[in-house]
Amino acid sequence: MTKDHLGNPITDTDPALIAAIDAFIQGFLAYQPQAVTILGLIEQHPGSCLGNAYAGMLYMFLESTMAPDLARPYAERALQAAGNPREKANAQVLAAWVAGDIPQVVRLAEESARQWPGDLALIKLGQYHLFNLGDAAGMLRIALHALTHAEDTPYLHGMIAFGYEQCHLMPEAEAAALRALEIEPTDPWAHHALAHVMLTQGRVDEGIAFLESVSGDWADLNSFMHTHNWWHLALFYLSRDRQDDALAVYDSHVWGREKDYSQDQIGAASLLARMEFAGIDVGERWQDVADHVARRGADTTSPFLALQYLFALERARRPEAATLLGAIEARAATPAHDRLAWEEVALPAARGIAAHARGEAALAARHLGRALPRLQEIGGSHAQRDFFEQIHLDALIRAGALSPAQQVLELRRGYDPTGIPLNRQLAQVYEGLGLPGEAARARARLPGRAP
Structure with missing residues (x-):
């Protein structure tokens, strides 16, 4: 019986295709660019259930309005192909994702985690969607399903660590991250989980020393993980007022890898804003970010992403900001599984961002103040959502609301x-x-x- 490198049975037998499947799994778990290898081979294997499922997932990870159309042919081929039950489950997850049925994605992923705890790629995909829904407990639960099966796999412990951290269980998160690094010292997701723990606990100097010591391991990672771990280091630099170092990280690592990619764009936008809130002159850097964000059009793929796109466009005084705000308003009125997150959280936050850009600080503080208590519902991590807390704080100070600003x-x-x-x-x-x-x-x- 043919197996992938994690020991999961697969029906494909072509050595090149099996190597590409393994490259996807390893690349996805370890944030390595080899994950895309499958795209160069899959047209030669239209009957591969798992191969087509993985190819379609890669397109969905573009996190853009065009992603479902790009991924749909692969989902259809995966559903039609012969495959074992685990492979079929992957195809069904992809099909639900393409259809926008995220609750079904989560249900299928968790059912699969119980049945096939060795399928760490599908478990990680489930954790990704739970993260986007703001379900921290679900993130932890789905990863723990695999613990007895994959105890010696570092990437599982990194997933568990991040689940613990998002549940505010810092000692458990640190222990899991350190276990991952015992097995694989270069695991970037474990580095990332430890960065979150140290940031939350105010261990700023320790965080700087740790991330600087492992930053050499990030050079060949995919764009998201390279830029995001450097982003975390920049946050520590900002706390220490190391302005030149923060700017250098932005210029050398955070912005410039994949400027059309969603995660690179929001990382750049949120870091630029944080630097400005810390008193740093960022010069003309906003214009390049806004140029790339503007190309997305009225992209409401995710409320968490859309709000940061909106901030970048507003900050750069781009007319596309009004179009995106209108799209957010329309999305908030559209029946969907996440309508309340759009209507009751993202929409007031968006109006607050727009008011902040217009200099209407008191109005911005009121709108953002409505959104902040439920901000977890739009997804993102604690550290990432803190961006919106900082906009709110800036609005309070600008509005002269010093008593509430003191509390914050x-x-x-x-x-x-x-x-x-x-x-x-x-x-x-x-x-x-x-x-x-x-x-x-x-x-x-x-x-x-x-x-």
Whole structure:
């Protein structure tokens, strides 16, 4: 019986196709560009159930309005092809994804995780969709199905670590990430999970030292993982006010790999905004990001993505921002499984972003304030969604709402106690509130300032 390199039985027998299937699995789990190898072979194997399913998944990962049309022929071939039950499950997951039936994708993926815990690619795909739905507990649960079957596989422990972290279970997340790195020290998703833990716990200097020590392992990763792990390092640099280092990371690693890719675009947009909120002059960098985002048109593939596209367009004063805002409003009125996330979370957030760009700070704060308590429903990680918290904070300060801004800043200080931009903001807010003693204490936390 033919098996993939994880030990799952497969019906294909052609050695080249089997190698391409293994390349997809390894590339998907380890964020390596070899995952796309299957695209160069699949036209020679129209009867391969698993091969066509994997090819279609790659197109869906484009996260764009054109992705379903590109992936649909592969889903149809995969469904029609002969295959074992696990392979058929992969085809059914792809077909549901192409059809936009994400609840069905999640149901099928979790059923498959129970039946075939060795299919780590399908489990990771399920975790991806649960992440986009903001279901942190589901992310952890689906990964844990495979623990007894794949205990020696590092990439599983990285998935488990991220599930724990998104559930706010930091000791468990760190232990799982370290277990992954015991098996495979170069695992970038385990690096990523540890970065999240250290950021959440305010271990900024430790985070810088760790990520710098493993950054050499990211050079040949796919665009998303290369740019995203560097993005995390830039967040640590911002806390330490290492402005030149943050700009260098942006220019050398975060922007410039795959400028048409969704994740690269939102990483660039959110980092540029965070740098500006930290007091950094980013020059004309917004224009290039907005040029590429504008080509997406009215892309409402995901609320999490669309809001960041909107911010980039608004910040660059692009007329396409109005079109995208209109598309978000239309999506919020369209019946779908995620309508409430669009209507009650994404839409007020979008209106807040637009108001922020117009300089209507008080209105921006009100709109964003409505969205923030339920922001998890649009997907993204805690660290990524913090971008919207920072827009809200900036709006509060600009609106002169210093008392609520003080509340937000002190809560943020709980996980960034020595953050330099944060304590500078606190000092300014306390001065505005007529609390010079607290302002002095905030300034004392800045480098070189005595209490």
